[in-house]
Amino acid sequence: MKKLFHHLLNIIYPRTCVSCETVLNASEKHLCVNCLYTLPKTDSHILPTDLIERKFWGKLNVKNTYSFLKFTKKGKVQKLLHALKYKNKPELAEYMGFWYGTELKALELEHRIDLITGVPLHKEKERIRGYNQANHLAKGLSEALKIPLDTEILKRNTFTESQTRRSSRFGRFKNIEGVFTVNDRSKVEGKRIALVDDVLTTGATLEVAGAALLESGCSEIYIITIASAY
Numbered sequence: 139m140k141k142l143f144h145h146l147l148n149i150i151y152p153r154t155c156v157s158c159e160t161v162l163n164a165s166e167k168h169l170c171v172n173c174l175y176t177l178p179k180t181d182s183h184i185l186p187t188d189l190i191e192r193k194f195w196g197k198l199n200v201k202n203t204y205s206f207l208k209f210t211k212k213g214k215v216q217k218l219l220h221a222l223k224y225k226n227k228p229e230l231a232e233y234m235g236f237w238y239g240t241e242l243k244a245l246e247l248e249h250r251i252d253l254i255t256g257v258p259l260h261k262e263k264e265r266i267r268g269y270n271q272a273n274h275l276a277k278g279l280s281e282a283l284k285i286p287l288d289t290e291i292l293k294r295n296t297f298t299e300s301q302t303r304r305s306s307r308f309g310r311f312k313n314i315e316g317v318f319t320v321n322d323r324s325k326v327e328g329k330r331i332a333l334v335d336d337v338l339t340t341g342a343t344l345e346v347a348g349a350a351l352l353e354s355g356c357s358e359i360y361i362i363t364i365a366s367a368y
């Protein structure tokens with residue numbers, strides 16, 4: 139009966155692939171089989187590419203950067219990321235995180251990373267969206283990699299308009315300084331932490347979030363993202 143109900147529901151409201159919008163069959167989840175096999179992977183964990191690594195050169199001391207998919211404007215990956223962020227699909231973020239986690243499993247990162255956390259969103263943004271996609275990606279990764287998750291490590295501060303105006307006099311860097319603060323230093327000190335976000339473009343946000351962790355005594359930073367533009 140339940141099966142029939144789902145079948146009927148699927149006829150009335152067909153579930154579609156988040157990446158190419160073809161109708162999914164009953165066994166497909168979020169992505170169609172074709173997209174599952176053809177999404178452009180970076181394979182940066184097998185063949186490290188400095189096109190990804192160099193985004194942090196001279197800016198943030200990163201132990202390693204892993205990005206799952208190649209991001210191109212108007213491509214399949216952009217569609218996927220859009221769904222993950224704006225279509226109220228926290229479970230898609232967990233699914234993608236878990237999938238990437240299983241691909242990274244061979245690296246045995248559980249021996250090198252102590253905990254995983256997502257880049258925090260502004261509280262107001264999170265309230266409107268209903269969730270922080272980075273934390274859900276981090277949750278999926280944490281489950282697949284068997285590395286503890288702690289989404290409370292970092293806090294993203296909100297600035298009043300006058301504060302933003304005042305600090306903008308000092309240029310971009312000063313402007314983003316103090317955006318993130320560590321909630322509890324004792325949870326960070328001496329820890330090797332993987333910082334997770336959905337997409338790596340300029341790396342500016344990850345850079346300041348990572349810097350806040352290092353300033354609080356974190357010993358190593360790893361960056362893990364679902365996509366990277368390069």
Ligand SMILES: [Zn+2]
Pocket residue numbers: 155156157158159160169170171172173174
């Ligand atoms: Zn598809």
